[in-house]
Each structure stands twice: as structure tokens, then as C-alpha cells.
Amino acid sequence: xxxxxxxxxxxxxxxxxxxxxxxxxxxSSVRITVxxxxxxxxxxxxxxxxxxxxxxxxEHTQPYENHFWDKSRIALKEAWVExxxxxxxxxxxxxxxxxxxxxLVIATGSKPNKFGWPGQELIxxxxxxxxxxxxxxxxxxxxxxxxxxxxxxxLIGIExxxxxxxxxxxxxxxxxxxxxxNNILPKExxxxxxxxxxxxxxxxxxxxxxxxxxxxxxxxxxxVITSKGEKIDCQFVGLTAGVTPNIxxxxxxxxxxxxxxxVDEYFRTNVPDVYAIGDCAEFDKVPAPDRRPIEQVWYTGxxxxxxxxxxxxxxxxxxxxxxxxNSAKFLDIEYQTYGTVPATWEVGQxxxxxxxxxxxxxxxxxxxxxxxxxxxxxxxGFRLRHEVMDRAIREKWSGGKVMDRLNHANFDPxxxxxxxxxxxxxxxxEFGGNFxxxxxxxxxxxFGAKV
Amino acid sequence: MTWIEKIGLGLFLVGLTTFLVIPxxxxxxxxxxxxxxxxxxxHQDKMAEILAPMxxxxxSSNFTFLSAFGEKFDAYxxxxxxxxxxxxxxxxxxxxxxxxxxxxxxxxDSPWLFFxxxxxxxxxxxFLYNFRQHADEPEGIKNNGIFHSKLKNRGWIGMITGFFxxxxxxxxxxxPAYLVNLVWMVNPISEMISGNPASQWFLYGLIYTLxxxxxxxxxxxxxxxxxxxxxxxxxxMFFQTAFAFLIPxxxxxxxxxxxxxxxxxxxxxxxxxxxxxxxxLSSGGVGMFMLxxxxxxxxxxVPVFTYFFGKRWYCSWVCxxxxxxxxxxxxxxxxxxxxxxxxxxxxxxxxxxxVLAVVMTGVTIANYFSGFSFLGNVTxxxxxxxxxxxxxxxxGVVGTGFYPFMGNRVWCRFGCPLAAYLGIVQRFKSRFRxxxxxxxxxxCGNCSTYCEMGIDVRWYAQRGQNIxxxxxxxxxxxxxxxxxxxxxxxxxxxxxxxxxxxxIIGNDSIKIHA
Numbered sequence: 004x005x006x007x008x009x010x011x012x013x014x015x016x017x018x019x020x021x022x023x024x025x026x027x028x029x030x031s032s033v034r035i036t037v038x039x040x041x042x043x044x045x046x047x048x049x050x051x052x053x054x055x056x057x058x059x060x061x062e063h064t065q066p067y068e069n070h071f072w073d074k075s076r077i078a079l080k081e082a083w084v085e086x087x088x089x090x091x092x093x094x095x096x097x098x099x100x101x102x103x104x105x106x107l108v109i110a111t112g113s114k115p116n117k118f119g120w121p122g123q124e125l126i127x128x129x130x131x132x133x134x135x136x137x138x139x140x141x142x143x144x145x146x147x148x149x150x151x152x153x154x155x156x157x158l159i160g161i162e163x164x165x166x167x168x169x170x171x172x173x174x175x176x177x178x179x180x181x182x183x184x185n186n187i188l189p190k191e192x193x194x195x196x197x198x199x200x201x202x203x204x205x206x207x208x209x210x211x212x213x214x215x216x217x218x219x220x221x222x223x224x225x226x227v228i229t230s231k232g233e234k235i236d237c238q239f240v241g242l243t244a245g246v247t248p249n250i251x252x253x254x255x256x257x258x259x260x261x262x263x264x265x266v267d268e269y270f271r272t273n274v275p276d277v278y279a280i281g282d283c284a285e286f287d288k289v290p291a292p293d294r295r296p297i298e299q300v301w302y303t304g305x306x307x308x309x310x311x312x313x314x315x316x317x318x319x320x321x322x323x324x325x326x327x328x329n330s331a332k333f334l335d336i337e338y339q340t341y342g343t344v345p346a347t348w349e350v351g352q353x354x355x356x357x358x359x360x361x362x363x364x365x366x367x368x369x370x371x372x373x374x375x376x377x378x379x380x381x382x383x384g385f386r387l388r389h390e391v392m393d394r395a396i397r398e399k400w401s402g403g404k405v406m407d408r409l410n411h412a413n414f415d416p417x418x419x420x421x422x423x424x425x426x427x428x429x430x431x432x433e434f435g436g437n438f439x440x441x442x443x444x445x446x447x448x449x450f451g452a453k454v
Numbered sequence: 455m456t457w458i459e460k461i462g463l464g465l466f467l468v469g470l471t472t473f474l475v476i477p478x479x480x481x482x483x484x485x486x487x488x489x490x491x492x493x494x495x496x497h498q499d500k501m502a503e504i505l506a507p508m509x510x511x512x513x514s515s516n517f518t519f520l521s522a523f524g525e526k527f528d529a530y531x532x533x534x535x536x537x538x539x540x541x542x543x544x545x546x547x548x549x550x551x552x553x554x555x556x557x558x559x560x561x562x563d564s565p566w567l568f569f570x571x572x573x574x575x576x577x578x579x580x581f582l583y584n585f586r587q588h589a590d591e592p593e594g595i596k597n598n599g600i601f602h603s604k605l606k607n608r609g610w611i612g613m614i615t616g617f618f619x620x621x622x623x624x625x626x627x628x629x630p631a632y633l634v635n636l637v638w639m640v641n642p643i644s645e646m647i648s649g650n651p652a653s654q655w656f657l658y659g660l661i662y663t664l665x666x667x668x669x670x671x672x673x674x675x676x677x678x679x680x681x682x683x684x685x686x687x688x689x690x691m692f693f694q695t696a697f698a699f700l701i702p703x704x705x706x707x708x709x710x711x712x713x714x715x716x717x718x719x720x721x722x723x724x725x726x727x728x729x730x731x732x733x734x735l736s737s738g739g740v741g742m743f744m745l746x747x748x749x750x751x752x753x754x755x756v757p758v759f760t761y762f763f764g765k766r767w768y769c770s771w772v773c774x775x776x777x778x779x780x781x782x783x784x785x786x787x788x789x790x791x792x793x794x795x796x797x798x799x800x801x802x803x804x805x806x807x808x809v810l811a812v813v814m815t816g817v818t819i820a821n822y823f824s825g826f827s828f829l830g831n832v833t834x835x836x837x838x839x840x841x842x843x844x845x846x847x848x849x850g851v852v853g854t855g856f857y858p859f860m861g862n863r864v865w866c867r868f869g870c871p872l873a874a875y876l877g878i879v880q881r882f883k884s885r886f887r888x889x890x891x892x893x894x895x896x897x898c899g900n901c902s903t904y905c906e907m908g909i910d911v912r913w914y915a916q917r918g919q920n921i922x923x924x925x926x927x928x929x930x931x932x933x934x935x936x937x938x939x940x941x942x943x944x945x946x947x948x949x950x951x952x953x954x955x956x957x958i959i960g961n962d963s964i965k966i967h968a
Binding site: 017025047049050053056057058059060063064065066068169199202203301302305306309310313320321322323324325326327328330331332334335337339386387388389390393414415416417418419420450452 | 601603913
């Protein structure tokens with residue numbers, strides 16, 4: 004009897020693990036090995052900040068109990084891959100050990116960007132991506148930090164700021180752009196988050212870049228110099244200016260790489276039986292007009308993983324992402340987005356509806372095409388139901404219809420302020436529309452729910 | 455810590471220390487009159503004789519007094535037992551009544567002073583500590599540092615807290631005679647409310663209620679900005695204060711049976727005991743109303759409310775055990791075990807307790823209607839076993855004493871027969887579910903970590919599957935701590951309650967269902 008094929012997955016992040024789990028569900032005989040040098044067991048990378056802040060212990064970030072992997076017959080190998088011998092179909096580990104594969108899935112994720120700043124390798128200067136980064140950050144911030152500087156205004160930057168604030172370390176947050184995350188967020192939303200950052204006593208410096216990091220005599224960071232020439236004394240520097248595919252060990256091999264591992268819409272690389280998914284994959288053409296060639300989001304990683312698992316077991320299908328969605332939390336403010344909401348657009352090209360609560364912490368934006376069909380929404384400080392928004396955008400509902408159903412789309416807990424009523428009223432005042440704003444329910448009246 | 459929190463903590467510790475010292479104050483002495491006044495008529499002469507050697511002696515502590523009492527009393531009983539004269543053995547325990555009567559102490563002389571120094575300071579301190587918490591922070595999740603805390607992560611402060619809680623329950627249930635000073639301390643309050651002297655149960659009820667109120671204020675602060683948490687906290691504070699504490703005492707004042715209108719069999723396991731039934735039947739219209747009300751809650755209230763709202767209507771909005779768990783126990787919610795193994799134990803244990811309670815009650819009722827010809831007094835043995843093992847040891851000592859070790863819902867999860875009953879309804883016939891929001895879950899684990907019932911919420915959330923679990927008490931904390939807005943407690947149509955959406959919405963390549 005021929006041995007069942009051996010699928011080896013490098014990387015046990017969300018993409019690799021989703022692929023492994025779905026492979027097992029679809030094929031009970033295939034041999035599966037998942038390799039990671041970072042951590043034997045899968046954990047949720049996005050939760051590392053909560054470990055630092057004492058919300059959870061590291062083991063709480065592991066979505067499956069340890070016995071799950073044995074039960075699913077997914078072999079876990081804790082090792083770092085040194086290189087891949089594509090000709091022999093074999094992995095070579097740092098230890099010199101080798102492992103043959105029939106099918107190889109590369110899911111090695113990302114690493115923090117470092118743009119060649121002078122002093123970027125000093126002690127106390129780091130990014131935050133891996134479990135090891137977390138451990139390093141715990142060590143680096145143990146004591147003696149009077150101030151920290153964070154460079155780069157993205158999601159990891161604000162997480163790092165929140166983490167440092169937990170330790171009561173004053174933070175200066177250098178953001179190159181003129182608004183927080185304003186390559187993604189429209190102006191109003193970017194300002195909303197910016198205000199909230201200041202509310203948390205984080206020293207947000209917009210349009211300010213890092214020029215140089217200086218050290219003391221022991222090789223530890225002691226100050227940074229900004230593009231404006233200002234010196235800031237600090238003992239810790241967080242580099243959070245985005246991430247880049249983690250494929251160093253694959254360069255100068257037969258595998259075609261650019262910024263990431265080049266793949267087609269079936270996740271196939273130029274080498275037969277070798278695939279790449281998740282953060283480290285770079286599509287040769289974008290999967291959809293509103294997508295980028297490298298998708299570095301938790302949810303896209305999952306979709307890559309499940310789609311590739313399907314393709315390895317069944318008739319391959321091309322990767323076709325549906326309506327875009329994403330979410331994040333900026334300190335205390337939750338953010339969700341559905342569909343396409345670019346940071347900027349030409350006036351007269353789209354219809355724009357924006358509502359903001361007087362607290363300045365809750366907002367809703369809906370973009371529509373010129374016919375009034377919804378293209379996408381941003382919501383801050385309250386929750387929307389994914390299923391409803393996905394349908395609205397997929398079926399190109401009119402803005403009025405979205406408003407009409409906004410009470411069904413509301414996903415805030417019971418008794419919360421019914422923001423959707425104010426949003427409906429504001430929309431009606433601005434755009435008209437054939438719908439009536441919702442009435443407060445009996446329970447909402449009873450408990451005095453108000454916006 | 456702000457200065458006001460420091461003062462609060464300081465006052466609380468002074469109050470707590472006073473509370474712990476009070477039981478050791480004063481002296482004890484007995485006289486024949488005292489003994490006769492505090493024993494049943496049939497035992498009066500005998501007890502007076504047994505305890506005669508103690509008359510006129512002054513005992514300097516509760517230990518010496520109770521050991522002398524135990525010596526005399528046990529000697530008498532042991533002798534009869536060895537001769538198998540079971541009918542002459544005195545089964546009643548008079549140690550509490552006699553210790554209470556024989557006490558001379560400054561606490562008995564000035565109860566209000568000691569009440570102010572012990573409970574007053576503890577409550578004031580707790581209030582000061584809590585009422586301004588997080589004042590200078592924006593609204594949001596306040597879980598910072600929980601796993602770095604020596605109290606909330608099974609550190610040494612947690613161990614000491616657990617030890618004291620367990621000790622308190624053991625003494626309360628089985629050695630209440632050591633607490634007579636504390637009982638005297640709250641005597642005037644009892645006299646005010648019900649017109650009767652305080653018992654250890656009055657002391658317990660008072661502390662319990664105050665603890666829920668003070669820690670309820672903490673909940674208001676911690677969950678500022680979360681209306682669901684605020685309302686249900688206010689609800690448990692109200693039901694504990696009014697229904698569990700005040701109304702029963704006022705009923706006694708009005709010469710009616712002591713009755714907690716929100717306590718439901720089988721949590722209220724003695725509801726169908728013969729003496730309870732006798733009380734209801736002998737108390738006219740009010741008693742009859744109580745009996746019918748209690749039965750209606752069991753057969754209509756539980757299924758109907760649980761159908762519409764899930765078991766949360768009781769467990770995290772009304773129940774007294776739940777009230778304590780959700781307020782005093784909230785700092786420990788993250789300590790519940792989420793493993794599949796724990797879930798397995800939970801199902802076996804909690805349903806066994808339910809079966810035991812049902813069988814015990816069935817036998818009791820059958821026996822009652824057969825005029826005690828069915829089993830005679832055997833049901834009493836069953837009652838005392840259940841009362842000891844489940845009512846006291848499990849619900850009290852383990853249920854609350856283990857907060858700092860196994861989380862705040864040990865009893866509710868593993869032991870409460872009413873929770874098991876509500877859970878069966880919730881699982882199979884209810885509109886309640888926790889809806890998960892499509893694909894937005896990032897598997898971070900906050901929901902599972904903070905689930906007091908040990909439900910691995912994330913297991914469902916990351917599959918986009920609604921959570922329909924019998925044990926869920928609907929506290930809503932999973933939804934509160936979710937950083938991505940994935941979870942929502944909802945009541946809705948039964949159809950599609952266990953949903954069949956794709957695991958991830960938004961992948962048009964393939965659709966994988968959970």
C-alpha cells in the first residue's frame with residue numbers, strides 16, 4: 004500500500020493552522036506536519052498584547068487544547084527551517100535535521116519593518132509580532148523606563164502604546180502622516196481615534212518621523228532624534244511601521260519571490276507542489292480590485308488556509324474573496340468596516356454619509372455610488388452585524404434600504420444606547436429616503452435608553 | 455492606588471480585623487435558669503442536670519466554655535449510645551443557644567459600637583475603595599493586570615482569602631456557637647426588622663447582602679459604559695436586599711412564615727419538606743399563596759421565562775447565589791476551568807445533584823401523602839445528608855470558599871440543581887442564544903478566559919457558530935470583553951438558533967460550514 008502523501012506546513016499561525024485543520028476534515032488519510040520554531044502550539048497572535056497587560060496568560064491565547072492536535076493527527080514539530088531543498092523535496096532545519104515532503108505549504112507570516120534607521124538594532128529597540136517579541140518586550144520594559152517612543156501609526160503601534168500605558172510608561176507616538184492611520188481611515192475617523200489617543204495621555208506627534216536612535220555607553224537606547232530635529236529621551240523604542248513577509252530563508256532558492264512568495268490565484272508558486280498562503284504570499288495579480296497583492300490580515304489568512312485545503316483535496320478553485328471586512332480596537336473604541344471605504348475619494352465621485360455622536364467616540368460612515376447603492380461602511384464605538392452588512396453590500400442595497408434595516412444590523416448588547424435611531428434620522432434629514440427611523444422598543448423606553 | 459482607595463482599603467482591613475477578633479471577646483457562664491430558658495421543655499431537667507457542674511463557673515473564652523459544654527454533654531450522650539438507648543439521647547444541639555445566653559461581653563453590652571467598628575468600617579472602606587474606581591479613565595474594559603494580581607490569579611492573597619472564606623463557612627454551618635458575639639452584634643438590627651433576636655443566619659444574610667451591595671458598586675464602576683452589566687447588577691442587588699433579606703424578616707414581623715419569594719425548588723431544597731408544608735398549610739391564605747407561588751415558579755415560571763430569555767433571567771439577574779457570584783465573585787471569574795474534561799465532570803456532577811434532589815423530594819412527598827407509613831423517618835436521614843453534603847458543604851464551603859481557586863461559579867456550574875433544570879430548558883427549548891458575528895473573531899481568547907461558567911466561548915465564536923449551552927448564565931461578559939464585537943446575547947426565533955452560516959463570511963471561493 005502506498006504511503007499517504009505528506010503535507011508539510013511551515014508556520015503555525017492562523018493561515019497554516021486553518022489549512023491543516025481543514026485538510027484533516029476533508030481527508031482523513033493525508034499525513035500532516037505543522038512546523039514552527041516560535042511556539043509548539045498555535046496561539047492567537049493578535050492576543051499577545053493581552054498577555055502583556057495581564058488580561059490573559061499565554062496559554063489562554065491558544066484556541067485548542069494541547070490534546071487536540073494528537074486527536075486530529077496533526078504532527079507538530081518545534082523547529083526553525085534553515086532552508087528548503089526544492090529539488091529533493093526536503094526541508095533542512097537549523098539543527099541540520101531534514102524532513103521530506105510531498106506537498107509544501109509556506110505560511111511563515113510577517114516580520115516588523117525596519118527601514119534602515121540608524122540605531123534600529125540597539126538594545127531596547129524592537130517590533131512586536133512574535134511570541135519572542137513579546138518576551139523581549141516584557142524584558143525590555145521591566146524597569147527603568149522613563150519614556151518610550153513608538154514609531155509608526157498603525158494597529159500594532161497603538162496596541163504597543165496601550166501595553167506601555169498599562170505599565171504606566173509615558174509614550175511618545177511618532178506618526179509620519181498628518182492623521183492617525185490616515186492611509187486607511189478617512190479624515191473624521193482618523194481624528195476620532197487621534198482624540199482618543201490623547202485622552203489616554205499618549206503624546207501623539209503627527210507628521211513626525213524617526214531620524215535616528217542614539218544609545219548610551221552600554222548599547223541601550225537613550226534617545227531618538229525626530230525628523231523635526233527634536234531629541235526625545237527614551238529607554239524603549241517600538242518600531243511598528245508595518246510588517247513585511249518573513250521569507251528571508253527562501254531568498255536565493257528556486258522559489259520565485261519578490262516582497263513575498265509569488266503565487267497565482269490557486270496559491271501555487273513557481274515550484275510544483277509548493278504553495279504559499281497568508282501574510283507571506285504575494286499574488287501575481289490582485290485577488291479583487293479593492294485588494295492588495297499581499298493580504299496581511301487575520302481573516303484573509305483564514306480564507307487562504309481554508310481555500311488551499313480545499314484545493315489540495317478537491318478540484319482546485321481560484322481564491323475569490325467576497326465583501327471586504329475588518330475590525331480593530333483602538334484603546335477603548337471598537338472599529339468595524341464592511342465593504343470598500345477608502346481613506347480619500349474625489350468629491351462628486353461618491354455619495355458620502357457621515358454621522359458622529361456628540362461624545363466624539365461613536366461614528367458611522369456609509370459610502371454610496373452615485374445611484375445611491377451602498378459600497379461600504381465604517382462604524383466606530385458600536386457594533387454591526389456582519390451577516391446583514393455583507394448582504395447589503397453584496398446585493399448593492401440602496402442607502403435608504405440599509406437605513407431601513409439598520410435596527411436589524413445593530414449588534415450592540417441589549418439596553419445599549421440605540422445609536423442606529425440617530426443615524427437613521429440623520430440620514431433621512433440629509434438624503435431623504437422611503438423609510439421611517441426605528442421607534443424605541445418598550446424595553447429601551449423602560450430602561451431609559453438614550454443616545 | 456489613589457489616596458481615597460488607600461483609605462478605603464485601610465478601613466476595610468480594620469473592619470475585617472475587628473470582625474475576626476470579636477468572636478474571642480468576653481466570658482461565658484451558665485446557670486440553671488439560663489439552661490432551662492434555652493432548652494426544649496422535654497430536655498429542660500435533663501440538660502439542667504448534665505450541665506450542673508458548669509454553674510457559677512466563669513469561662514474566659516468560647517473555646518474553654520464550649521469544650522466544657524461538649525465534655526459534659528457528649529459524656530451523657532455517649533453513655534446512652536453505648537447502651538443503645540437511642541430514644542433517650544438528646545439529638546438537639548444546644549451549644550449555640552446556651553453560648554449565646556451565657557455570654558458576657560462588651561459586644562453584647564454595646565452591639566452598635568462593635569457593629570460600627572466591624573461591619574460599619576468594612577462597608578465604609580469597601581465603599582470608599584470602590585466608588586471612584588477608574589474615575590480618571592475613559593469607559594472601557596478594565597481587565598488590566600488581573601493575571602499579575604496576587605489576589606485574582608491564585609497568588610498568596612487569593613489563597614488567604616479562600617482560606618478565610620472556607621473557615622467562615624465551616625464555622626457558620628457546623629460550629630455557630632463560636633459566633634455568638636457576632637450574632638449579639640447584629641441583634642438590635644434583627645429586632646428592628648423582624649422583632650426577633652438574631653440567629654447566625656440573620657448575621658449571614660446581613661453580611662451577604664452588604665457584600666453584594668458594596669461589590670455591586672464595584673461592578674458599576676468596572677463596567678461603566680455597559681448598560682447590560684449595570685442593569686443586571688442593580689437587579690441582583692435589589693433582589694438580594696428586598697426578596698432574600700428584608701421581605702422574609704418583615705413577614706416574620708407580621709407573624710407570617712419566613713419566605714423568600716424568589717427562591718425556587720430544587721435550589722430551595724426544603725420547599726417540600728413536611729415541616730415546610732405544615733407551615734404553609736397552617737398559615738392561612740398567605741401560607742397557601744406561598745405554596746402555590748412556589749409551585750407555579752417551578753412548573754410555569756422556570757420554563758416560560760427561560761423559553762423567552764434563557765436561564766439568565768434567574769441566574770444572573772435574580773438569584774442570590776448568582777448575585778454573590780456576580781459581585782463579590784467577579785474578581786475571580788477568570789479562574790474557571792475551560793477544559794473539555796471539566797465540562798464532562800460538570801455535566802455528570804450537576805445532573806447527579808439534580809437527580810438526587812428530585813428523588814429526595816419525590817420520596818419526601820410520597821412519604822408525606824402516605825402519612826409517613828411509606829418510609830417513616832428515613833426521609834429525615836436523607837434530608838440531613840442532602841443538607842450537609844449539598845446544601846452546606848457544596849453550596850457554601852465549596853461554592854463560595856473556592857472562589858479564589860476555581861472561579862466564582864463553582865456551585866452554579868457543578869452543583870446547583872436549579873441551574874441544571876434551567877439549563878435543560880435553555881438547551882432544548884429557548885429563544886436565547888449568543889450570536890456570533892460572522893467571521894470577525896480573532897480567536898484571542900478573552901471571551902473564554904472571562905467566562906465564569908468555564909464555557910470555551912471561543913470554540914464556537916471562531917467557527918461562527920451560535921452558542922447554545924445549558925450552562926450559560928447570560929452574564930454578558932464575553933460580549934463585553936470581545937475586542938472585535940463578535941458576541942451578542944439575544945432572544946430570537948428558535949429557527950436557525952443553532953445556525954448554519956459559513957464559518958467565515960466573505961470567502962466566495964468556497965463555503966465551509968461548521
